[in-house]
Amino acid sequence: MYAAVNVWTFPGARSADEQLVAAATAGFEGAELVVDSEGPLRPDTPVAELKRLARRAGELKLRLAGLATGLFWEFNYASPEPVDRQRAWDLTLRMLDQAAAAGAGAVLVVPAVVGKSSDVRPRVSYSDALHRTVEALCKLRFEAGARAVAIAIENVWNRFLLSPIEAADLIDCINSPYVGWYLDTGNILAHGYPEDWIATLGGRIARVHAKDYDVSRPGPAGFCPLGEGNVNWPAVIRELRACGYDGPLTYEGTAAPAEACRRLKGLLA
Numbered sequence: 001m002y003a004a005v006n007v008w009t010f011p012g013a014r015s016a017d018e019q020l021v022a023a024a025t026a027g028f029e030g031a032e033l034v035v036d037s038e039g040p041l042r043p044d045t046p047v048a049e050l051k052r053l054a055r056r057a058g059e060l061k062l063r064l065a066g067l068a069t070g071l072f073w074e075f076n077y078a079s080p081e082p083v084d085r086q087r088a089w090d091l092t093l094r095m096l097d098q099a100a101a102a103g104a105g106a107v108l109v110v111p112a113v114v115g116k117s118s119d120v121r122p123r124v125s126y127s128d129a130l131h132r133t134v135e136a137l138c139k140l141r142f143e144a145g146a147r148a149v150a151i152a153i154e155n156v157w158n159r160f161l162l163s164p165i166e167a168a169d170l171i172d173c174i175n176s177p178y179v180g181w182y183l184d185t186g187n188i189l190a191h192g193y194p195e196d197w198i199a200t201l202g203g204r205i206a207r208v209h210a211k212d213y214d215v216s217r218p219g220p221a222g223f224c225p226l227g228e229g230n231v232n233w234p235a236v237i238r239e240l241r242a243c244g245y246d247g248p249l250t251y252e253g254t255a256a257p258a259e260a261c262r263r264l265k266g267l268l269a
Helices: 016-026 047-059 082-102 126-147 164-174 194-204 233-242 257-268
Strands: 002-006 030-035 063-069 106-109 150-154 179-184 205-210 248-251
Touching (some): 002 063, 002 257, 016 047, 030 248, 047 063, 082 126, 106 179, 126 164, 150 164, 179 194, 233 257
Parallel strands (some): 002 248, 063 106, 106 150, 205 248
């Protein structure tokens, strides 16, 4: 495993090149780039630019850990409107192309939003969300395989796929080495335990976000510096090694990057 960082960690309007330099300067060994409607990388960014960024990352001795996006919160495979489901499909294909061009092995996907944590009513029924997610991924698995890029489904506060058994069953149902799980250690603590999820998911884990969370402060206020929350880091690292995970452990948060890198490397050591 190696220490990486999601470029959301770096504040202010920075170019993708500046984000890579910031990651390397802070001491990280990898970087997860972000695709958004606003920012240096967008869905319509040419793949030639991703190839150039891969070369620049290599010069900085950085690995490109993957591509992330927040756009699936706006539209996803389970959206009530067919046009939004098509937008999610198109975004996935575009990100797969970009990740393949960059040599980044995974794209982060939020397949459905049954509801946000503050929603008092569902945006879509749980059963419809599950049916549409399976339907989309059973087709997209071939697109991912053709590009040798994994679709990594993250556990987020979307009131969907709330247990490790359910997550494992979904991955097994899709039955592709190019559809896996994006485990977020901090997000899990609102309703579960990271080491338990890791033991259950095992080799289905494609990527890991390293975040900490203080359960005494519910909601977004609970996210805290690595090592200061309730994540059982020795158990997490032990279970990741036991299942053979050797990919990036990617920090995502608001801490000073160099300090976050120091703490993350300390956890790995």
